[in-house]
Amino acid sequence: MSDTVFTWHIAQLERETADGYVFTAHYTIDANDGTYKAGAYGSIGFERPEEDMIPFADLTEEIVIGWVKERLDVEQIEAALQSQLDEQRHPSKASGLPWAA
Amino acid sequence: MADRKISDLTALTAPAAGDYLPIVDISEASAANKNKRITIEELLRGAPDGTAAAPSIGFESDPNTGIYRPGADQVAISTGGTARLFVDSAGNVGIGTTSPNQPLEVNGTIRGGSYQFSDSGTSVASYIGFSNSNGPTVEFWGSASANSGSLLIKTAGTERVRIDSSGRLLVGTSSSPGNGNEKVGISSSADGIWIDATGGGGTGIVIDRTAADGDLINFLQAGAQEGVISVSGTTVTYGGGHLARWSQLPNEQDPSDLLKGTVMSNLDEMCEWGEEDNEQLNKTKVSDIEGDLNVAGVFVSTSFSDDGPLDYFVAMTGDMIIRIAAGIPVHRGQLLMSAGDGTAKPQDDDIVRSKTIAKVTSNHVTCTYDDGSYCVPCVLMAC
Numbered sequence: 001m002s003d004t005v006f007t008w009h010i011a012q013l014e015r016e017t018a019d020g021y022v023f024t025a026h027y028t029i030d031a032n033d034g035t036y037k038a039g040a041y042g043s044i045g046f047e048r049p050e051e052d053m054i055p056f057a058d059l060t061e062e063i064v065i066g067w068v069k070e071r072l073d074v075e076q077i078e079a080a081l082q083s084q085l086d087e088q089r090h091p092s093k094a095s096g097l098p099w100a101a
Numbered sequence: 102m103a104d105r106k107i108s109d110l111t112a113l114t115a116p117a118a119g120d121y122l123p124i125v126d127i128s129e130a131s132a133a134n135k136n137k138r139i140t141i142e143e144l145l146r147g148a149p150d151g152t153a154a155a156p157s158i159g160f161e162s163d164p165n166t167g168i169y170r171p172g173a174d175q176v177a178i179s180t181g182g183t184a185r186l187f188v189d190s191a192g193n194v195g196i197g198t199t200s201p202n203q204p205l206e207v208n209g210t211i212r213g214g215s216y217q218f219s220d221s222g223t224s225v226a227s228y229i230g231f232s233n234s235n236g237p238t239v240e241f242w243g244s245a246s247a248n249s250g251s252l253l254i255k256t257a258g259t260e261r262v263r264i265d266s267s268g269r270l271l272v273g274t275s276s277s278p279g280n281g282n283e284k285v286g287i288s289s290s291a292d293g294i295w296i297d298a299t300g301g302g303g304t305g306i307v308i309d310r311t312a313a314d315g316d317l318i319n320f321l322q323a324g325a326q327e328g329v330i331s332v333s334g335t336t337v338t339y340g341g342g343h344l345a346r347w348s349q350l351p352n353e354q355d356p357s358d359l360l361k362g363t364v365m366s367n368l369d370e371m372c373e374w375g376e377e378d379n380e381q382l383n384k385t386k387v388s389d390i391e392g393d394l395n396v397a398g399v400f401v402s403t404s405f406s407d408d409g410p411l412d413y414f415v416a417m418t419g420d421m422i423i424r425i426a427a428g429i430p431v432h433r434g435q436l437l438m439s440a441g442d443g444t445a446k447p448q449d450d451d452i453v454r455s456k457t458i459a460k461v462t463s464n465h466v467t468c469t470y471d472d473g474s475y476c477v478p479c480v481l482m483a484c
Contacts, residue, residue, distance in 0.1 A: 011274065026274075
């Protein structure tokens with residue numbers, strides 16, 4: 001089993017058109033251990049910065065991912081995704097009807 | 102001071118903590134010792150701890166109802182001799198529990214007309230959660246955004262469903278996966294929608310354009326429209342595609358090397374999918390007879406499913422491309438037949454015959470393969 005790679009991605013940004021203040025980022029996290037995949041997504045809100053707001057056009061995905069990670073419990077999220085991968089590899093639950101095989 | 106009746110004393114209408122209340126202790130023998138006093142502060146602060154069954158601050162007509170002190174830095178209210186509400190040393194309030202772990206913990210059902218959850222920040226989320234000893238099970242979250250409100254539903258700590266500020270229902274994504282105009286958006290790396298039509302009647306999916314003619318379903322690939330199903334009056338149009346069917350090569354050969362547009366020929370042998378019933382899908386092979394009367398269609402692609410690469414699509418009727426051998430010119434309007442090597446070639450006449458497989462619709466060369474064969478757009482005909 002190879003190490004799990006967690007890939008963070010920004011799916012969308014919501015901003016105020018007047019000054020480019022980004023108040024919401026929608027993010028995704030993909031976990032891939034080479035065999036199994038799992039994912040999570042969500043959005044996070046940002047307070048308006050008091051100063052030095054980066055112009056919207058100058059934002060990069062890396063910058064926004066940094067903002068998102070600052071506000072999230074990254075370790076907890078990635079641990080949860082790892083648990084999902086582990087569950088796929090070694091399922092602890094199943095559904096089915098024994099008489100319908 | 103001469104003896105005075107209590108009723109003659111001046112009533113304290115706004116008693117201060119240090120004001121005295123007179124007490125006549127009739128147990129004392131001497132008159133000098135009968136007169137005692139206590140300040141209002143001392144009286145109010147001097148209550149014993151009490152218990153739930155006998156609260157220290159209670160009512161003469163209902164002695165098992167009142168306020169008592171269950172422990173250090175704690176206060177509680179009991180009714181009918183049973184503890185009901187606790188405030189612990191941390192300020193947590195418990196109703197129906199003596200050990201609240203949150204500012205308010207209720208062991209039982211909460212009922213009310215409306216509840217509001219809010220926070221002083223503009224980007225702080227509020228939620229109602231359900232959990233057990235394994236952790237959170239279901240959570241309903243309010244907006245985590247400064248300028249918009251969304252309702253999120255999480256299970257096992259992961260967001261599953263969202264209704265965003267525009268009323269859009271989102272599954273598997275927190276933002277619109279489409280053009281932003283859709284009312285329902287789904288993003289999934291696995292199956293998107295699965296409908297079990299369990300009843301004997303009814304219809305799996307119904308799409309009704311109630312106001313005007315137009316598109317019913319758009320088919321896109323990487324954001325680009327590739328096909329459409331539309332309705333106009335009493336006619337439904339299936340645009341931008343062809344009809345195809347599953348097939349397999351004989352002897353479990355791998356079709357991965359087949360070129361798109363290759364002419365395929367019918368075989369008697371039927372496709373096999375384990376014990377799955379198969380009434381009509383026969384295997385095919387690359388057409389190897391010039392003017393082949395048993396052309397099944399042209400090869401499109403191998404299976405997209407995980408079930409294996411042995412299955413492939415054979416286009417039978419409709420818009421498609423067809424493969425022409427290198428050096429064989431074709432022109433728009435020409436009828437084509439099998440050339441006997443997997444490619445097509447022009448018929449000698451312009452009469453539709455049993456061997457006719459397609460009509461060239463454009464002189465445009467769609468693609469050219471390494472062996473020099475090339476593809477042109479065509480309409481497949483009754484393969």
